[in-house]
Amino acid sequence: MDCFYVLIAFNPQFSFFEWGFLIDLMMITIIGNLKGGSGKSTVTFNLALWLAQVGKTVVTYDLDLQRTLSDVAQVRQEEKYEPPLVVYTQLNLPQQPLNQSEILIDVGTGNMTEMKRAISLADRVVVPVVPSQADIWSTQRFLYFIASEARGKPPEIFMFINRADTHSNIRESDQAHQALNVLPGVKVLQTRLYQRIVYRRSFSEGLAVFELEPSGKAAKEFKEFAKFLYSSNN
Ligand SMILES: Nc1ncnc2c1ncn2[C@@H]1O[C@H](COP(=O)(O)OP(=O)(O)O)[C@@H](O)[C@H]1O
Numbered sequence: 001m002d003c004f005y006v007l008i009a010f011n012p013q014f015s016f017f018e019w020g021f022l023i024d025l026m027m028i029t030i031i032g033n034l035k036g037g038s039g040k041s042t043v044t045f046n047l048a049l050w051l052a053q054v055g056k057t058v059v060t061y062d063l064d065l066q067r068t069l070s071d072v073a074q075v076r077q078e079e080k081y082e083p084p085l086v087v088y089t090q091l092n093l094p095q096q097p098l099n100q101s102e103i104l105i106d107v108g109t110g111n112m113t114e115m116k117r118a119i120s121l122a123d124r125v126v127v128p129v130v131p132s133q134a135d136i137w138s139t140q141r142f143l144y145f146i147a148s149e150a151r152g153k154p155p156e157i158f159m160f161i162n163r164a165d166t167h168s169n170i171r172e173s174d175q176a177h178q179a180l181n182v183l184p185g186v187k188v189l190q191t192r193l194y195q196r197i198v199y200r201r202s203f204s205e206g207l208a209v210f211e212l213e214p215s216g217k218a219a220k221e222f223k224e225f226a227k228f229l230y231s232s233n234n
């Protein structure tokens, strides 16, 4: 097989605009995919700390029953690393709009009610995709799911390859990228996160990859990814 397949049949039915003033003032980003192990918590954790580093107020929600984000935040707290990561496990948005604030929501399939609610509130959904056929299929199903649950203005959808192969002669990452490119209504980020061992260590240490190995490859790749995601012209 020399390519990944996607099914091109997509007819989003978005329902009514029902966002409030408060939500408009905060950027709400979901990091989601139906597939476990695609890197949702890894990306949420690193992204939250990157946003804090560039001066944003960040609030995260861990709506996945696996509670990986909560666990790593606890490690960080025990080690007294600054800044602490604020993680809530109930989706109650702040009562007051926070200046320059970013809301990151890590969602998993264990809690579908909360996932649906999060999608209905989101400005955008960031989808890490591991380069494999199974992941492409489930990513496509996730796209349908977002379309069926979005309310009002549909969220922007960004997909990117996570755990990309580091050997240039392995072609799965490029093939997966091509498969994502034909999905309707999706922005596929050019920046990829590669398979790097430091991500696993990052969880056990409670540090982002750019804190743990500031001059490592993963740090450089992650910062490029985050800058691209938060640049105005992506
Ligand atoms: N780019 C990467 N390189 C290496 N390991 C990664 C990468 N992204 C995620 N992982 C590892 O994969 C595992 C699953 O990641 P996780 O973020 O928990 O996935 P999810 O939240 O989608 O279930 C973790 O052990 C994590 O350290």
Ligand SMILES: [Mg+2]
Residues within 6 Å of the ligand: 040, 041, 042, 064, 066, 068, 069, 106, 108
């Ligand atoms: Mg997770």
